[in-house]
Amino acid sequence: MKNLLQVIVRFHFTILFLIIELVCFLLIVNNNNYHKTVFLNSNNAISGGIYNKVNSFSDYVRLTKINDKLSNENTLLHNLLSENYKLSADSFFFYQDTLFKQQYVYRSAKVINNSINKQRNYITLNKGRNQGIQTEMGVVTNNGVIGIVKSVSDNYSTVLSLLNSRLKISAKIKKNNHHGSFYWDGKDYRKARLIEIPSHVDIKIGDTITTSSFSSVFPEGILLGTADEVLPSSGGNFREIIVLLSNDFNQISYVDVIGDLLKDERLELENEVEK
Structure with missing residues (x-):
């Protein structure tokens, strides 16, 4: 308190001058419409800028929650897609009113x-x-296939990425339904290969490559990429296609894990036939 009084005594002329300047400024603004308008506009611009900065910072802080919310909404929409439902004319399902x-x-x-x-x-x-989450579940984004769940703990899971040389997926050319095997050759993380395509099949650069109905992990028609290069046949009956992946694996943040409710029934039946 003593130091404050010393400062006031030392600079009392300066403080008095500033007070008088402030009083004069207020009198001018209050008694002149032009000055009042200029002052209010300037005040609004300054306060608006401050509020905008504060709001931008608040939005940035909320980004994580917003992303989580959008991911959950996207998953909900995925679950409502008609492709996830199997149309049945069986009387059993009609009996169940479904x-x-x-x-x-x-x-x-x-x-x-x-x-x-x-x-x-x-x-x-x-x-x-x-x-x-269970093993052998497919993992996708809005842009297409990511991989397959490999192992699971109580609260975490690891995914065999599409960028894994051990992973092969049944794929097809969308426009003509010709099937082949899709895999990554370990070179460019943006490109993979589609093999076992008959030499006579019509395929052009830009053709869409998707998952096939042969897959027991993914629904049919999930995007894998587009044909980027068609390699010439080396005298055999098949050709290879270089595929530009639809997903940029360097930027994935949120995914959807797909559970097939009828998978066990299908595999059990197929295993029974093989035996």
Whole structure:
């Protein structure tokens, strides 16, 4: 308090001058419409700029919550798609008063670890057994296939990335339904290969490549990429296609894990036939 009084005594002329200046400024603004208008406009501009900065900072802080919300909404929409339901004319389902029986269930998850620079790349998700994730489930984004769940703990799961030389997926050329095997050759993380396509098949640069109905993991028609280069046949009956992947694996943040409710029934029947 003593120091404050000393400062006031030392600078009392300066303080008095500033007070008088402020009083004069207020008198001018209050008694002149032009000056009042200029002052109010300037005040609004300054306060508006401050509020805008504060609001931008608040939006940035809320980004994580917003992304989580959008991911959950996207998963909900996926679950409502007609492709996830199996139309049945069986009297059993009509008896149950159900025309459609759901086949695929989507669960959202966040990527917490990801690699793209190895021959065998893996992805870690923040969801596991407690959240309904199981091994051999497909993993996708809005842009297409990401991989297949390899192992699961209570609250985490690891995914065999599409960028893993051990992973092969049944794929097809969308426009003519010719099937082949889709895999990554370990070179460019933006490109993969589609093989076992008959030489006579018509395929052009830009043709869409999707998952096929032969897959027991993914629904048919999930995007894999587009034909980027068609390699000439080397005298055999088949040709290879270089595919530009639809997903940029260096930028994935949120994914959907697909559960096939009818998968066990299909595999059990197929295993029985093989025996």
